[in-house]
Amino acid sequence: REGLEVRKSDDFSMWYNQLVQKAELIEFYDISGCYILRPASYRIWEAIQSYFDKEIKKLGVENAYFPIFVSASRLNQEKDHVAGFAPEVAWVTKSGDSPLEEPIAVRPTSETVMYPSFAKWIRSHRDLPLKINQWNNVVRWEFKHPTPFLRSREFLWQEGHTAFATKEEADCEVLQILELYRSVYEDLLAVPVIKGKKSDKEKFAGGLYTTTVEAFIPHNGRAIQAATSHCLGQNFANMFDITFEDENRFRKKVYQNSWGLTTRSIGVMIMVHSDDKGLVLPPKVAPIQVVVVPIRIRVNQEEINHLLDQECETYTLQLERRGIRVKLDCRNDKTPGWKFHHWELRGVCLRVEVGVKEMHSNELVIVRRDTGERTVVSKNDLCERITQLLDTMQEEMLLRARNIRDHCISVAYNWNDFMTAIDSKQMVLAPWCTETRCEEEVKRQSMEYSASRGYDSVEEQTNLTGAVKTLCLPFEEELNRWNISPLSAGSLCFACHSSAKAWTLWGRSY
Numbered sequence: 269r270e271g272l273e274v275r276k277s278d279d280f281s282m283w284y285n286q287l288v289q290k291a292e293l294i295e296f297y298d299i300s301g302c303y304i305l306r307p308a309s310y311r312i313w314e315a316i317q318s319y320f321d322k323e324i325k326k327l328g329v330e331n332a333y334f335p336i337f338v339s340a341s342r343l344n345q346e347k348d349h350v351a352g353f354a355p356e357v358a359w360v361t362k363s364g365d366s367p368l369e370e371p372i373a374v375r376p377t378s379e380t381v382m383y384p385s386f387a388k389w390i391r392s393h394r395d396l397p398l399k400i401n402q403w404n405n406v407v408r409w410e411f412k413h414p415t416p417f418l419r420s421r422e423f424l425w426q427e428g429h430t431a432f433a434t435k436e437e438a439d440c441e442v443l444q445i446l447e448l449y450r451s452v453y454e455d456l457l458a459v460p461v462i463k464g465k466k467s468d469k470e471k472f473a474g475g476l477y478t479t480t481v482e483a484f485i486p487h488n489g490r491a492i493q494a495a496t497s498h499c500l501g502q503n504f505a506n507m508f509d510i511t512f513e514d515e516n517r518f519r520k521k522v523y524q525n526s527w528g529l530t531t532r533s534i535g536v537m538i539m540v541h542s543d544d545k546g547l548v549l550p551p552k553v554a555p556i557q558v559v560v561v562p563i564r565i566r567v568n569q570e571e572i573n574h575l576l577d578q579e580c581e582t583y584t585l586q587l588e589r590r591g592i593r594v595k596l597d598c599r600n601d602k603t604p605g606w607k608f609h610h611w612e613l614r615g616v617c618l619r620v621e622v623g624v625k626e627m628h629s630n631e632l633v634i635v636r637r638d639t640g641e642r643t644v645v646s647k648n649d650l651c652e653r654i655t656q657l658l659d660t661m662q663e664e665m666l667l668r669a670r671n672i673r674d675h676c677i678s679v680a681y682n683w684n685d686f687m688t689a690i691d692s693k694q695m696v697l698a699p700w701c702t703e704t705r706c707e708e709e710v711k712r713q714s715m716e717y718s719a720s721r722g723y724d725s726v727e728e729q730t731n732l733t734g735a736v737k738t739l740c741l742p743f744e745e746e747l748n749r750w751n752i753s754p755l756s757a758g759s760l761c762f763a764c765h766s767s768a769k770a771w772t773l774w775g776r777s778y
């Protein structure tokens with residue numbers, strides 16, 4: 269059967285895995301953690317790429333391509349923080365039957381690939397700022413449960429790597445890129461995200477600070493890191509000796525940033541919007557935005573049905589000329605009902621039903637995929653109404669998702685309220701001391717609490733843990749949007765009761 273055989277609310281993980289396959293986004297592969305991206309998902313990735321690429325080029329970023337292989341000596345040059353990641357590095361140890369002199373790593377990220385060249389290319393302040401991005405794949409041999417788009421051993425992303433003469437310039441770009449990530453999620457994928465700063469425990473160990481956009485999956489109450497923009501400070505300049513001569517001929521170390529967005533964004537969009545009939549795609553990234561379906565007369569009325577097909581071709585051409593991604597489905601071996609399910613499963617945003625009564629009344633029916641709402645329009649207004657409906661759908665998908673997300677945020681001042689909210693699939697905003705040892709204690713206690721409540725029996729098929737971690741310290745602008753007033757003096761940490769330093773968002777996560 270083409271349609272989904274499991275409901276989103278019954279078994280979220282099985283629903284998701286079945287959906288990505290039946291909607292022809294993903295094909296499974298015989299190597300665990302690896303997936304085939306079929307044309308429909310690759311077209312979504314291309315929409316994300318062209319949007320983001322156009323924006324970073326406005327910021328003066330240039331694309332380049334660096335090798336996928338990294339020598340062991342290079343990779344270990346930043347051994348302090350790679351240590352934590354070492355188990356994830358995949359190594360090439362032989363070619364054919366002969367072993368390699370030195371094992372060669374497959375890039376898990378490209379700092380160590382790129383920065384020796386940065387050191388060579390940057391001599392004078394005139395060589396700054398240097399802004400390079402690459403669209404590529406990386407390999408991380410993760411052991412956590414793989415999930416299409418969200419967690420795979422190879423994934424596609426962009427990785428931006430920039431170098432500046434001053435910290436101020438770096439700090440500014442970190443936020444410019446973070447704003448672009450917010451825009452990719454909210455304006456393109458209609459997924460609401462929260463901007464914030466990562467805690468010391470959660471930030472990129474090799475950097476100075478990490479800013480992040482955090483998304484949320486209401487159906488299982490889990491947050492997910494949607495994209496990150498790191499300020500590296502001068503850490504990598506120290507490791508790779510990346511220096512420049514400033515205007516006064518003094519030798520200075522550069523300030524660097526690095527930032528990444530991956531194909532995980534596609535998985536987040538699917539989980540947030542799709543339903544029991546299949547994919548629900550925001551019009552901006554939908555491979556097919558409109559499908560035109562003739563509703564023929566059953567009995568043998570070749571004449572009328574032929575005219576109907578011609579009408580449908582006319583409408584399809586009109587829409588194509590307006591730049592709408594439209595498909596005409598006039599197969600005569602499938603019923604209209606079969607076609608409705610077929611295109612709903614694949615997330616087509618609007619369906620135009622062209623019935624025989626249209627021939628006389630000049631009316632068409634347009635059906636929205638997200639709400640199922642039917643609109644009757646006169647055929648002369650078709651293009652106008654289609655364009656309006658696509659814009660409305662894009663906007664309302666974001667508003668609905670943001671409204672649901674905002675209802676999944678609770679405020680808590682003590683452990684019991686905190687864990688009660690977490691257990692009801694909420695994210696929790698709490699006053700926190702920002703100490704790493706406190707975060708580790710919360711992680712441990714929440715793990716114990718979950719195990720004692722038989723939590724893992726629920727999540728065994730995805731072995732996502734019951735542990736709670738910090739998601740981010742939300743930026744002021746986010747706290748204001750939620751009408752959260754600044755911490756009053758004397759506020760206590762919800763967990764250890766030492767003095768609270770910042771409002772912090774916590775949650776179970778991917």
Ligand SMILES: O=C1CCCN[C@@H]1CCCn1cnc2ccccc2c1=O
Pocket residue numbers: 350353354356357376377378379408426427428472474496498526527528
């Ligand atoms: O996030 C980004 C954005 C894009 C550029 N890289 C940064 C930081 C990557 C952090 N990271 C993540 N996994 C790793 C896995 C193995 C070795 C090293 C690493 C590693 O450095």
